[in-house]
Amino acid sequence: MDERSALRRLAAAVPAAGDDAAVVDGLVVTTDMLHEATDFPAGTTRYTAGWRAVGASLSDIAAMGADATAAVAAYAAPTLEEADLDAFVAGAVDVCEGVGAEYVGGDLDTASEFAAATTAVGETDAPVRRRGATPGETVCVTGALGRTAAGLRAFDAGDVDRGNDLFQFRPRIDAGLALAPHATAMMDSSDGLARSLHQLAEASEVGFEVDPAAVPVHDAVDDYADSDSDRWEMAATVGEDFELVCTLPTRGVAAARDSLNSALTEIGEATDGGITVDGEPLADEGYTHG
Amino acid sequence: MDERSALRRLAAAVPAAGDDAAVVDGLVVTTDMLHEATDFPAGTTRYTAGWRAVGASLSDIAAMGADATAAVAAYAAPTLEEADLDAFVAGAVDVCEGVGAEYVGGDLDTASEFAAATTAVGETDAPVRRRGATPGETVCVTGALGRTAAGLRAFDAGDVDRGNDLFQFRPRIDAGLALAPHATAMMDSSDGLARSLHQLAEASEVGFEVDPAAVPVHDAVDDYADSDSDRWEMAATVGEDFELVCTLPTRGVAAARDSLNSALTEIGEATDGGITVDGEPLADEGYTHG
Incomplete structure (x- = not known):
């Protein structure tokens, strides 16, 4: 197995x-x-x-x-x-x-x-599960993605100080607590955004349509990405970023964002089925823990 | 280290x-x-x-x-x-x-x-620590010692069924809860009785005098021990038995025993210093986790 x-x-x-x-x-x-x-x-x-x-x-x-x-x-x-x-x-x-x-x-x-x-x-008195998203809701992500991918490139390039710095992420406990009253489904992005969306979709029996331009990308990614597709891969599929991916009723997004100390970005919406980016299927690819 | x-x-x-x-x-x-x-x-x-x-x-x-x-x-x-x-x-x-x-x-x-x-x-609202024993108190042990030593011998002898059976011990949660209101110091015997006594003694700043004839020995030990000293080693120093070793005010032993579903045996008493068995020093020997 x-x-x-x-x-x-x-x-x-x-x-x-x-x-x-x-x-x-x-x-x-x-x-x-x-x-x-x-x-x-x-x-x-x-x-x-x-x-x-x-x-x-x-x-x-x-x-x-x-x-x-x-x-x-x-x-x-x-x-x-x-x-x-x-x-x-x-x-x-x-x-x-x-x-x-x-x-x-x-x-x-x-x-x-x-x-x-x-x-x-x-x-917690009210855990937020992976199941619970419904079509029409907004899907959001905390912080910015690709930090670990950039860290890996830094280590590869021999820039160990930067690699270590990028690898010391702050767990999103505060954000999770602030999102809990609003979020209908939530998980962390440890397997990458793409795989996290597939897991939320499977648990909630919904789909997602994601706007790639809206996905927040960590500043460090731009120092290492050698093309737009590489930049996307670093942000969406490398994983181990430990940001939170969640769904919220659209009218609750503003209140949720106001309650957070960190960034909360709308990246798309829950649909009846299929996981797509700009209308194209998003593969269930990402970090496989070994 | x-x-x-x-x-x-x-x-x-x-x-x-x-x-x-x-x-x-x-x-x-x-x-x-x-x-x-x-x-x-x-x-x-x-x-x-x-x-x-x-x-x-x-x-x-x-x-x-x-x-x-x-x-x-x-x-x-x-x-x-x-x-x-x-x-x-x-x-x-x-x-x-x-x-x-x-x-x-x-x-x-x-x-x-x-x-x-x-x-x-x-x-727990009132954890029992390793520190807390005072001279004059009674030292007790739950169940019987040497079960793991016997299990190891069973595996060595190729009797894997018996080895597996002896290795499936029941954690003493019930006994720990029943002892908690009475015990002044407690730990489990995972490092062996001898080492556990040394650890309790160090934490509590006391000594112990143990009566070797009182130490409860698991029935299976007698199937494998080839001498009295081997029997003592199996019970007192091999360890990994997961029984509880505790100290109790002498007048509280009967009440503690009545509240337990498992055996509770008096094996000696806390003293001002030194860990002795029949008056002879007991070496700080036992299972070293590797």
């Missing part, structure tokens, strides 16, 4: 799974496992890795419209070096502090490859 | 860490990472691995005297086989159901070696 098939199987076997995070009696729980070969390009510091691994789980809490309470991490590496471990913990603590959550430690293990398994816990 | 030193460093860096689980606003969170080479002997089924990995985290919730709410697991293996994954999830679901917690899914990853990172979440 590839990982997508396996995750579908897991979701089918465990009723509470299948959304960005599970909800049990108002408690929101999510776990993620990342490893060096696929998630941390050469040049990624352990500080960035701690930030990003814990941030990925916090982003799943944000995607449920929940507040983040705490996070833990299990850290595995071939050897347990003091400086590496201290840096990892510092990154984990800092990303938590930025969203008002507490990093409460974790476990250690030896492994042939550096890996981190992180869990975040949050709270 | 070895893992013990690294865990100490982690505990020093993260104030909420350092006990069996962290507590934030009544929420109890703990994470563990296990991998094939050190935690799952040849013959361990994926069902047993799912049970045991999630059970280890539930045991940490029990050790705080907390109720278990939910658990998640990140599953990593060289390939994601349907049957393996289904079996792992079934074991995880079953161990949770046995203690009234909900298994709410997890994440998947590829790795050169099978590994599982599990997180359990619980709730």
Whole structure:
């Protein structure tokens, strides 16, 4: 099985799974496992890795419209070096502090490859699920897309400082909480905009028509994109950006935007079926976690 | 750094860490990472691995005297086989159901070696810490020790059915909840009785005098132990038994025992200093998680 098939199987076997995070009696729980070969390009510091691994789980809490309470991490590496471990913990603590959550430690293990398994816990009385969008609603995205794609290009180009900076994203807990009273469906863009739209569409049984010119693209993308199509790929399919993608009743968009500290951009609308960009089908392509 | 030193460093860096689980606003969170080479002997089924990995985290919730709410697991293996994954999830679901917690899914990853990172979440208004024991109190243990040592011998002898059965322990959530109003200090015996006593002693700034004849030994140990000293080693230092070790005011032991569904055995008393068995020093030896 590839990982997508396996995750579908897991979701089918465990009723509470299948959304960005599970909800049990108002408690929101999510776990993620990342490893060096696929998630941390050469040049990624352990500080960035701690930030990003814990941030990925916090982003799943944000995607449920929940507040983040705490996070833990299990850290595995071939050897347990003091400086590496201290840096990892510092990154984990800092990303938590930025969203008002507490990093409460974790476990250690030896492994042939550096890996981190992180869990975040949050709270909400009214989680926002992936299902719930209806045709005619507006689809919006927070922040700007392509930050991680630009970070990958920076690492490839040997500009590790910029790569690390771009990889330290701020989880959208505040935005998720502000959107929760308005959004009808929501998830994070960790698999890329294209795949996220397909997942929201499948869960909500709707389609989407997206205006590509409206999609907000991170400034750093323009430093690396070598064509318009490359720019689009970086923003829409590379993924791991951890922005929120949500649907809102059209008349609620202004109120939602007013309640956010970060940008909220309308990129299209929910339809009866099919996922299209400028009327052309949008392929279900994006980041496949490996 | 070895893992013990690294865990100490982690505990020093993260104030909420350092006990069996962290507590934030009544929420109890703990994470563990296990991998094939050190935690799952040849013959361990994926069902047993799912049970045991999630059970280890539930045991940490029990050790705080907390109720278990939910658990998640990140599953990593060289390939994601349907049957393996289904079996792992079934074991995880079953161990949770046995203690009234909900298994709410997890994440998947590829790795050169099978590994599982599990997180359990619980709730308590009055956590029982490792610190809190005072000289003169009685030290008790739930259930019987040496179950895992016997399981390891069973696997070594090729009796994989018995090994798997012995490895599927029941986390002591009920006992932890029943002990919580009485216990002054508590932890689980995952590192073995000897090391657990050293950890409780260090946290509480006390000593312990243990009566070796009083230590409850699991029936299966007698099928494998080849001498009295081997029997003692299996019960006291192999570890990974996930029983609870606690201190109680002597006059509270009877009431605590009456409130438990499982056995509670007095094995000695807290002293001013030194950890002794029949008056001889007990070495700080036990299971070192690798």
